[in-house]
Amino acid sequence: GAGVSQSPSNKVTEKGKDVELRCDPISGHTALYWYRQRLGQGLEFLIYFQGNSAPDKSGLPSDRFSAERTGESVSTLTIQRTQQEDSAVYLCASSPGGGTGANVLTFGAGSRLTVL
Amino acid sequence: GNSVTQMEGPVTLSEEAFLTINCTYTATGYPSLFWYVQYPGEGLQLLLKATKADDKGSNKGFEATYRKETTSFHLEKGSVQVSDSAVYFCALSSSNTGKLIFGQGTTLQVKP
Numbered sequence: 001g002a003g004v005s006q007s008p009s010n011k012v013t014e015k016g017k018d019v020e021l022r023c024d025p026i027s028g029h030t031a032l033y034w035y036r037q038r039l040g041q042g043l044e045f046l047i048y049f050q051g052n053s054a055p056d057k058s059g060l061p062s063d064r065f066s067a068e069r070t071g072e073s074v075s076t077l078t079i080q081r082t083q084q085e086d087s088a089v090y091l092c093a094s095s096p097g098g099g100t101g102a103n104v105l106t107f108g109a110g111s112r113l114t115v116l
Numbered sequence: 117g118n119s120v121t122q123m124e125g126p127v128t129l130s131e132e133a134f135l136t137i138n139c140t141y142t143a144t145g146y147p148s149l150f151w152y153v154q155y156p157g158e159g160l161q162l163l164l165k166a167t168k169a170d171d172k173g174s175n176k177g178f179e180a181t182y183r184k185e186t187t188s189f190h191l192e193k194g195s196v197q198v199s200d201s202a203v204y205f206c207a208l209s210s211s212n213t214g215k216l217i218f219g220q221g222t223t224l225q226v227k228p
Contacts, residue, residue, distance in 0.1 A: 005158065031214050042120070042205065042220040043160075048213060056215065091160070095214045103148055103209045105216065107159040 025094030122219035143147035
């Protein structure tokens with residue numbers, strides 16, 4: 001597509017429920033990233049996918065967080081047993097991958113998660 | 117570890133005023149430096165970048181120079197417009213993976 005699409009744009013859930021957030025990257029972009037933005041704070045790196053390589057999961061805050069990516073297309077971020085501190089905007093980004101172009105990320109508009 | 121520190125906001129200016137948003141970093145090696153901007157209701161987008169010391173990134177009237185001696189990448193614009201109102205994020209990358217480390221963001225409000 002023309003840009004990075006994320007859904008849902010807003011999600012309100014109860015503590016303890018599982019949530020899934022979806023990201024559809026720009027067609028042809030081999031790299032995909034998930035970041036988290038808490039209110040009034042900068043972006044925290046969560047996970048990075050590059051082609052068929054093993055993902056870099058070093059930013060995932062706990063084992064309640066996981067992400068999958070199907071080939072070089074859609075990715076899903078899953079948060080199990082949500083907690084109130086998980087409330088944030090979850091941002092997905094993609095890039096062409098490799099070389100200096102890898103650092104030029106295109107971000108989606110984000111999924112705002114509120115855990116009650 | 118690597119980190120980025122930005123001046124706290126909000127920064128409130130009148131139209132046509134001069135803008136500076138300070139950014140300093142801590143990193144090993146020779147990182148690439150970026151400014152991203154988030155306009156209201158939109159996703160982050162790359163504003164400008166610099167990949168080595170003394171490089172100057174520029175776009176839409178904004179400039180930032182990679183200063184290794186002061187580990188800084190301050191954002192400047194000579195004459196701001198109301199349409200520049202947004203949140204500005206400084207970021208660095210120490211590899212070609214796109215794994216960026218962001219500052220906390222600085223909100224700019226420009227009043228007519």
